[in-house]
Amino acid sequence: MFLLTKMVAACFVVSFASADSGEPKIKPFQFTSYLNLGMRESVHCAVVYGDPPFEFSWFKDGQLLTGILDTSVRKTDDFTSNLVISKVDANSNGNYTCKVSNSKGFDEMSAILAPNWKISVRMNFLWIATVLSLVIIFVSSGPGEPKIKSFHFSNELELGMRETVHCNVLYGDTPLEFSWFKDGQRLTDGQDISIGKTDDYGSRLVISKVNSDSNGNYTCKVSNSKGFDEKSAVLLVKGVCEQSSM
Numbered sequence: 001m002f003l004l005t006k007m008v009a010a011c012f013v014v015s016f017a018s019a020d021s022g023e024p025k026i027k028p029f030q031f032t033s034y035l036n037l038g039m040r041e042s043v044h045c046a047v048v049y050g051d052p053p054f055e056f057s058w059f060k061d062g063q064l065l066t067g068i069l070d071t072s073v074r075k076t077d078d079f080t081s082n083l084v085i086s087k088v089d090a091n092s093n094g095n096y097t098c099k100v101s102n103s104k105g106f107d108e109m110s111a112i113l114a115p116n117w118k119i120s121v122r123m124n125f126l127w128i129a130t131v132l133s134l135v136i137i138f139v140s141s142g143p144g145e146p147k148i149k150s151f152h153f154s155n156e157l158e159l160g161m162r163e164t165v166h167c168n169v170l171y172g173d174t175p176l177e178f179s180w181f182k183d184g185q186r187l188t189d190g191q192d193i194s195i196g197k198t199d200d201y202g203s204r205l206v207i208s209k210v211n212s213d214s215n216g217n218y219t220c221k222v223s224n225s226k227g228f229d230e231k232s233a234v235l236l237v238k239g240v241c242e243q244s245s246m
């Protein structure tokens with residue numbers, strides 16, 4: 001019983017001694033883990049005990065932080081100093097230390113500014129690069145100029161068959177004007193030929209009965225205010241081809 005009392009007394013003495021020494025003790029601080037480019041970060045270096053007055057100093061990777069661009073330090077009260085990085089950028093990464101000293105001694109605490117933040121910078125960079133290249137591709141392909149999908153005639157066409165081909169625009173500003181040609185001659189609606197728009201971006205050529213005159217090189221031309229595109233395909237009627245080569 002006497003021993004226990006002595007121990008408790010000793011403990012009191014020890015705890016009083018450390019709290020009484022007046023040496024500063026800082027509360028740990030941390031940086032936000034999801035920091036991103038351009039964000040504002042603020043951490044506080046707070047003294048949990050010790051005798052004022054205190055002197056606060058901040059270091060980044062061991063270098064005293066003094067007026068580095070976008071970084072500011074201010075005392076918010078006798079026991080607290082606030083570090084603000086107004087715009088986090090690629091140079092913000094590092095090991096930040098707050099050092100507090102008074103007449104009795106000093107204490108310091110450090111925190112790393114998001115090590116996985118470099119990944120997000122890289123991700124941002126990738127994202128920006130992707131968007132930029134898409135924009136460049138779009139601009140270099142001529143904004144608004146029409147681009148046609150190629151079309152083909154069936155290679156099993158026989159006399160009397162019906163053939164249909166579509167001229168579809170992959171991209172381009174409307175309104176689009178469609179025209180069809182056979183061996184350079186403009187095609188118009190006629191007995192065996194019908195031409196019609198399927199919608200704002202497509203036109204259809206129908207040959208209702210393929211005959212000996214149908215063989216040829218067919219062209220679809222699409223134009224708008226920005227330019228034009230054309231695609232061609234050859235039609236060969238089976239029997240007719242053999243006849244003409246004999």
Ligand SMILES: *[C@@H]1O[C@H](CO)[C@@H](O)[C@H](O)[C@H]1NC(C)=O
Nearest residue numbers: 061062095096097110111112
């Ligand atoms: C950060 O800096 C402090 C003080 O210089 C040092 O004690 C600590 O080891 C450093 N931490 C890392 C992870 O480098």
